[in-house]
Amino acid sequence: MRNQYQRETKRKKLNERRKKMMRRRREEEEEEEEEITVKWAKHYSSIHQILIVGDGDFSFSLSLAYAFGSAFNIVATSKDSYVSVLKKYKRAKSNLQCLKELGATILHGVDATKMKYHTELRMQKFDRIVFNFPHAGFKGKEDNMRVMNLHKKLVNGFFKNASRMLRPYGEVHVSHKVEHPFHKWNLEELASKSSLIMIECTNFSIEDYPGYNNKRGDGSRCDQPFRLGECRTFMFRIGDIHKKKRAEEIAVSNPRPLESFVSENLPPIFLYDVKGIGSTIHYPLRIGASNLRTREPSNYGFDACQEFWGFEYPLNGSYERYMNEAHRYSESDYLNRMMR
Known part of the structure; x- marks a missing residue:
């Protein structure tokens, strides 16, 4: 009887140990599955390495970070210094704090026309490089040829740098107004100078990015939004034109x-x-x-x-x-x- 009791006790212990091991294995598999679940925000996913250029108050970067549940794959930049960003945008400080907590890399003083040579960026490659509504500043009427050339010079310099910072099959995205006179910038022609070919052009809707606030970024009303009107997101890849x-x-x-x-x-x-x-x-x-x-x-x-x-x-x-x-x-x- 005693031996039988010992055998039964031993069998129960083995069963319990086996159940614990199976439970632990299931938990580990669930954790692993959660870790590698891909989350999307419109054209961008949590497994893309994303560079965001000229993000104003950093609300676009934060919108993606919230959608992904983290920002370890995001490098968010501004041309302004940290001090200037805080002076210009009332929500910038809280946005930056949230991005840091979510793991984003934040860089200030990044010129879109020279970013390839930035100390923190020159060795990096990206799946998506995003520049929403590039603008050289309010220096006159938008249909003035001199002003338009300033804008085109900015975009041309951006394309030249971005084309050298892409991973294989990486894409450069530029969201832009397509109403007069903005359609005269001719983004596709500017991109082709840097061996970038347009692969898609889709409607841009700010509602697709909850929390994103487009900003003028220049002058006394820098923290105010500008009218979007009809906009598109132009997508480019390296190719043989x-x-x-x-x-x-x-x-x-x-x-x-x-x-x-x-x-x-x-x-x-x-x-x-x-x-x-x-x-x-x-x-x-x-x-x-x-x-x-x-x-x-x-x-x-x-x-x-x-x-x-x-x-x-x-x-x-x-x-x-x-x-x-x-x-x-x-x-x-x-x-x-x-x-x-």
Whole structure:
């Protein structure tokens, strides 16, 4: 009886120990899952390394930080010194304090036209570089050519620096008014001088970023908001502008049915949309591709290759956005979803 009692006691202890180990393992898995959950705020995710340029009172950076639940992936900058920022914006001090508590890197005195050489930035690369409503200051009427050239000089210098600070498939985002006379800045042309190609242009809505307050940033009313009107977010990536232009010329002068890409000699068909995987059901484009990485002209013939290059950038964007949706997604998941 005694031996049986001892065996039963030992068995119970082993079961309890096993249950504790399983419970601990589940807790660790849940913690790990929480740690790597990807959170999104419009075009930006918690796994993107993000540089925000000229953030005024730092409310845009804080809006992203709140959406992500942390700011360890955010580098927020201002051209003004810390003292100037506090003098200009009444909410700046509290915004900066919150960003620090959430883990953001905060830099002051960062010139957008020279930021590549800043001590804290020259060795860094980013997935997203954001400049909302770049403006060289209120130095006259906005439709004055001299004033407009000052604005364009600022944006041109920003593009030149940002293009050298991107990770592979990284993007430069500029939110900008598109009403007269702001549309005359011609952001796409300015970006092309730095080998940046526009991959998407989408409506900007300030409601997408709770807590963000756009500021004039200059003059006696620096802490006041400016009228937004019709705005867009322009998205750019490093690319070959000549290949893009060539692809556009071919598409206009000699359009081909997309079905013509499909033949017995070409492998699977991929579906994609410039807005990402989520909308492929509604507006799919079909294109044959032998390999997402090699794309050799011999696989297609000259014309087909040129047309394919015109689609390369949105295809890459679609792939990246899908892969960033969840940490367990793999390339095979993407291919399986895209293939018919």
